[in-house]
Amino acid sequence: MxxxxxxxxxxxxxxxxxxxxxxxxxxxxxxxxxxxxxxxxxxxxxxxxxxxxxxxxxxxxxxxxxxxxxxxxxxxxxxxxxxxxxxxxxxxxxxxxxxxxxxxxxxxxxxxxxxxxxxxxxxxxxxxxxxxxxxxxxxxxxxxxxxxxxxxxxxxxxxxxxxxxxxxxxxxxxxxxLPDEQYLCGLAEIIKCAAIMDEPFFAELEANVEKIRSRDDDFTRRMILKTCALKAKIVEMDEKEGGIRAILNYGHTFGHALEKVSEFSILHGQGVAAGMCMALELGEHSGLIPAEVVERQKALIRATGLPEKYDFNREQVYQALFSDKKTVGGKLRFVITPEMGRAEIVTFPPETVREYLGL
Ligand SMILES: NC(=O)c1ccc[n+]([C@@H]2O[C@H](COP(=O)([O-])OP(=O)(O)OC[C@H]3O[C@@H](n4cnc5c(N)ncnc54)[C@H](O)[C@@H]3O)[C@@H](O)[C@H]2O)c1
Ligand SMILES: [Zn+2]
The missing domain is CATH 3.40.50.1970 (Rossmann fold)
Structure with missing residues (x-):
């Protein structure tokens, strides 16, 4: 740098x-x-x-x-x-x-x-x-x-x-x-980038939870630079989201649904944090994500003070998934992390998602 x-x-x-x-x-x-x-x-x-x-x-x-x-x-x-x-x-x-x-x-x-x-x-x-x-x-x-x-x-x-x-x-x-809850919203996107692209950076976040919670200046700068570099790399590869840039939507399919059902009373980053946890659970439920990957991400989200889940009406959350502009032709697309630092875009039949939601 x-x-x-x-x-x-x-x-x-x-x-x-x-x-x-x-x-x-x-x-x-x-x-x-x-x-x-x-x-x-x-x-x-x-x-x-x-x-x-x-x-x-x-x-x-x-x-x-x-x-x-x-x-x-x-x-x-x-x-x-x-x-x-x-x-x-x-x-x-x-x-x-x-x-x-x-x-x-x-x-x-x-x-x-x-x-x-x-x-x-x-x-x-x-x-x-x-x-x-x-x-x-x-x-x-x-x-x-x-x-x-x-x-x-x-x-x-x-x-x-x-x-x-x-x-x-x-x-x-x-x-x-900047108020703490807004800081945490930015942090949700930082965790997202680490989870989908950079396991060593994710481990660095895990090792520095105290600095994150105290909003340490140097560590904040470190997180900003690192995340900007990751985002810049994706944008360079796929400026107009024809392909790989879509992995940045990790946590956002469920996240947007949660935001909508809450009538936007939760903040975007809060939706993304809980949305990542739901994508992890859905992936685990379908046998695509090992338990330790799920636990590591949930533990970091929890430790930083971001929400892991919301108890909104599950039928409404399910219905809200279909109003996302990234959901095409009735199929539900999710970004999942089969291993730390790597993302995949997968399509699930609606029944699988309903089953995961207990509907
Ligand atoms: N273009 C993109 O690629 C992209 C990506 C992610 C999100 N977004 C958009 O970004 C928006 C969310 O961004 P946001 O969370 O920054 O929202 P925001 O701009 O509304 O800022 C959040 C709140 O913080 C206040 N604020 C801003 N800076 C402050 C500071 N330094 N001190 C105190 N208060 C401050 C603002 O007045 C506002 O009330 C959404 O509209 C979303 O769609 C765009
Ligand atoms: Zn976002």
Whole structure:
């Protein structure tokens, strides 16, 4: 991992769409300059993040030589991930004279990141954007890989575009204000990546549960870098999810169903954690996953304070599996881990899933 001052970075190699993920102690004007100097900039954020970091980010962009800086902060939360918000971003961009050479900065978690990215993908048929993630989930997952989009009343992430950012600038000090339960949501995606791709990293997580629970700065940075590298590798192999990128959906088939049945009262990472446990149990039930693989993953999830299960109505959970956009033609697809550090995509007949659920 190249080291430079307070910065560590890695690259996402996608030909002319390649970019760097930079891990910094804090954001600086110097780091922003290559993206902002002489250009019309716009910062897209949410109300909570704007209160905390918009003023500082604005000042840094100014010091980095931005020609102009527009800002837009929508109300924090998934409810804002709508076409209406995208429209307001684009209309603000017009009002502030952003042109094809301008750049949008997504400042916040996955919601501002997806919004900024999607607006940048469609504004004037595509302009540059830079991710400034402030949640652990955004740092290790949503800001990397170019998936952008928004929700419809009918379901989450039903509209979107692939649009890679010009850069991902992770300022680790932003995590200081992040609530514990949001930190744990990011951790669920970290555990997911280790479980499907990297057994030694999984073992490192197991050996450092105390540091995880105390949110140790150095170990957090270590987890961010490692997970970004794993995600970058998958994105390089399969940018548009034609194949292997789908393994990143581990825990998400059941996870989305749990989120839906809870009427979104549980957080995404909580659904993913319990969803991984359910995929493990389903795999064990079908004779595809050895007991020790199941136990190791459940033990780590439990030890970190993430939920292992939810006692929602099982019939409703089953029905909710079919509303996931990744479920095709009535068949139920799951990512499973037949051994630690390796994933497979398998299709189960609905009866097997019903049987596992005790229905
Ligand atoms: N594009 C992708 O590849 C991808 C991948 C995973 C998830 N996502 C999307 O990401 C979203 C979830 O991301 P998220 O969990 O970051 O959600 P989020 O952006 O809503 O952030 C969660 C909460 O934390 C607050 N927050 C953010 N940073 C903070 C900070 N530093 N201090 C204090 N509070 C802070 C936010 O205001 C918000 O209330 C979902 O919409 C999901 O669909 C996208
Ligand atoms: Zn996820």
């Amino acid at each position: 190249p080291l430079q001052g307070n910065e560590q970075y890695l690259s996402v190699g996608l030909g002319d769409r390649s970019y760097k993920i930079q891990l910094l102690d804090t954001l600086t004007a110097d780091v922003l300059r290559p993206f902002a100097e002489g250009r019309s900039c716009m910062i897209v954020s949410d109300s909570t993040v704007a209160d905390l970091y918009l003023g500082e980010t604005f000042a840094l962009l100014k010091a980095a030589g931005a020609a102009s800086i527009a800002t837009l902060a929508f109300e924090a939360g998934e409810e804002s991930k709508t076409l209406a918000t995208v429209e307001s971003i684009c209309r603000t961009a017009v009002a502030r004279h952003l042109d094809r050479k301008s750049v949008i900065f997504g400042l916040g978690g996955g919601v501002p990141g997806d919004m900024a990215g999607f607006a940048a993908a469609i504004y004037m048929r595509g302009i540059d954007f830079v991710q400034l993630p402030t949640t652990l989930l955004a740092m290790v997952d949503s800001s990397i890989g170019g998936k952008t989009g928004c929700d419809l009343p009918e379901g989450k992430n039903l509209i979107g575009a692939f649009h890679q950012p010009q850069g991902v600038l992770i300022a680790a000090d932003r995590l200081k204000t």
